[in-house]
Amino acid sequence: MSPDPDxxxxxxxxxxxxxxxxxxxxxARRVGSAxxxxxxxxxxxxxxxxxxxxxxxxxxxxYGVARNVVMRQHASLRRELLxxxxxxxxxxxxADEDADTDPVLxxxxxxxxxxxxxxxxLVAWEELSVAAGAQALGCSASVFSVRLxxxxxxxxxxxxxxxxxxxxxxxxxxxxxxxxx
Amino acid sequence: MPSPMPDTLQRLAGINPSPVxxxxxxxxxxxxxxxxxxxxxxxxxxxxxxxxxxQARRAMATAIAAVVLGGSGAIAAADPFGWWSSDRNTxxxxxxxxxxxxxxxxxxxxxxxxxxxxxxxPSAPTGSAYSRMGTVQPTxxxxxxxxxxxxxxxxxxxxxxxxxxxxxxxxxxxxxxxxAFAQVRQALAFGSLTAGVIGAGxxxxxxxxxxxxxxxxxxxxSALACRDLNGDTSVPVGxxxxxxxxxxxxxxxxxVPSSTPSPAGLHLSGASSRLLHxxxxxxxxxx
Numbered sequence: 283m284s285p286d287p288d289x290x291x292x293x294x295x296x297x298x299x300x301x302x303x304x305x306x307x308x309x310a311r312r313v314g315s316a317x318x319x320x321x322x323x324x325x326x327x328x329x330x331x332x333x334x335x336x337x338x339x340x341x342x343x344x345y346g347v348a349r350n351v352v353m354r355q356h357a358s359l360r361r362e363l364l365x366x367x368x369x370x371x372x373x374x375x376x377a378d379e380d381a382d383t384d385p386v387l388x389x390x391x392x393x394x395x396x397x398x399x400x401x402x403x404l405v406a407w408e409e410l411s412v413a414a415g416a417q418a419l420g421c422s423a424s425v426f427s428v429r430l431x432x433x434x435x436x437x438x439x440x441x442x443x444x445x446x447x448x449x450x451x452x453x454x455x456x457x458x459x460x461x462x463x
Numbered sequence: 464m465p466s467p468m469p470d471t472l473q474r475l476a477g478i479n480p481s482p483v484x485x486x487x488x489x490x491x492x493x494x495x496x497x498x499x500x501x502x503x504x505x506x507x508x509x510x511x512x513x514x515x516x517x518q519a520r521r522a523m524a525t526a527i528a529a530v531v532l533g534g535s536g537a538i539a540a541a542d543p544f545g546w547w548s549s550d551r552n553t554x555x556x557x558x559x560x561x562x563x564x565x566x567x568x569x570x571x572x573x574x575x576x577x578x579x580x581x582x583x584x585p586s587a588p589t590g591s592a593y594s595r596m597g598t599v600q601p602t603x604x605x606x607x608x609x610x611x612x613x614x615x616x617x618x619x620x621x622x623x624x625x626x627x628x629x630x631x632x633x634x635x636x637x638x639x640x641x642x643a644f645a646q647v648r649q650a651l652a653f654g655s656l657t658a659g660v661i662g663a664g665x666x667x668x669x670x671x672x673x674x675x676x677x678x679x680x681x682x683x684x685s686a687l688a689c690r691d692l693n694g695d696t697s698v699p700v701g702x703x704x705x706x707x708x709x710x711x712x713x714x715x716x717x718x719v720p721s722s723t724p725s726p727a728g729l730h731l732s733g734a735s736s737r738l739l740h741x742x743x744x745x746x747x748x749x750x
Binding site for chain 1: 469471472473474475476477478479480481482483484485486487488489492493496497499500501503628740
């Protein structure tokens with residue numbers, strides 16, 4: 283029996299309503315607000331075409347799709363204006379540079395590799411569990427745990443270093459997009 | 464979310480740069496996306512019209528953001544983060560605002576290497592085809608907070624900019640120091656263009672061999688002259704930018720280094736970067 287198109291549309295609409303906000307926020311953290319709508323739209327277009335593949339807990343799966351969309355975009359628009367100028371790729375405009383929330387942490391963030399940033403962001407900003415984060419990255423939970431542990435340790439080392447001495451401004455090559463890894 | 468979260472991750476969670484908007488899915492833009500998506504057949508064989516539109520829009524947004532020059536013309540060129548690049552997919556250049564040229568009128572050119580430079584004409588029996596995409600315009604007004612406030616008000620009035628985006632932009636402008644405006648004015652002379660033409664397998668494709676992807680063309684003494692935009696440090700005001708039309712000969716772009724140096728001597732401060740972000744928001748067509 284063929285699936286009811288109306289039922290499929292309704293099911294997709296429910297998923298969309300529940301997950302559009304988080305997916306768009308995920309995209310905004312990686313490509314900036316100006317391109318986040320495009321990435322989110324393309325992510326849900328893929329989801330529509332693969333409606334039968336969407337798991338019952340769709341968000342980690344959608345993050346994985348969005349990640350691929352962002353990676354394709356970074357590959358094709360690597361030097362594209364908006365992503366390179368997106369304030370360290372994740373930062374939104376702040377009202378006052380002196381009032382930046384945790385500038386030390388942001389500076390250490392700049393030194394992390396894109397892979398480390400992605401892992402840490404999935405847990406700290408997308409608020410995924412290890413299992414869900416592994417699903418988003420397409421790896422096993424044990425691999426995700428190890429990568430998370432290492433990324434956190436590297437961030438902590440950078441924070442300790444920034445407390446003891448001033449970290450020089452990273453070269454442009456270090457401060458690259460989350461999903462360039 | 465893991466509970467309890469280690470201190471470092473808690474600290475990182477505290478600076479979440481883009482909190483989830485609870486009503487994002489109900490926004491008119493999101494609902495329009497939903498309607499467009501469900502109107503499409505659920506097939507996977509070829510990129511749908513929506514995907515092509517998104518790709519085209521991103522390419523055009525890139526071009527517009529770098530070359531803009533429509534609207535109030537307050538934004539001339541941007542992207543100081545790239546300079547002479549080996550990225551075949553990107554042209555890097557600098558605008559010489561003190562120089563001018565007559566803008567060619569041809570929407571399309573056929574160009575070939577004459578041995579002593581590019582020979583271009585609106586029609587020719589052989590050569591690579593190029594389509595016009597924009598014109599380098601002068602900056603009619605100095606980049607100041609007052610000019611940007613006026614641009615924001617105009618875009619809100621015309622519906623190009625949402626009230627939310629306008630408020631965010633104003634918050635940045637109102638707290639940007641004069642030194643940052645000066646630095647961004649300096650940075651605006653530098654530009655980059657990336658077409659991001661997507662080929663089979665979702666790979667970026669570029670012209671073959673030494674065929675430039677972007678040209679800067681002008682008419683001087685009634686003669687049309689075109690040159691490779693990439694590496695041009697003195698693109699005059701009035702030059703028309705042409706982009707090569709994709710052909711079956713285009714191939715996958717070579718891998719590029721992960722680092723992108725800034726133009727020599729230019730290192731944007733945080734305040735300058737945030738101001739540049741505002742400029743790019745104003746330069747990019749909003750959905």
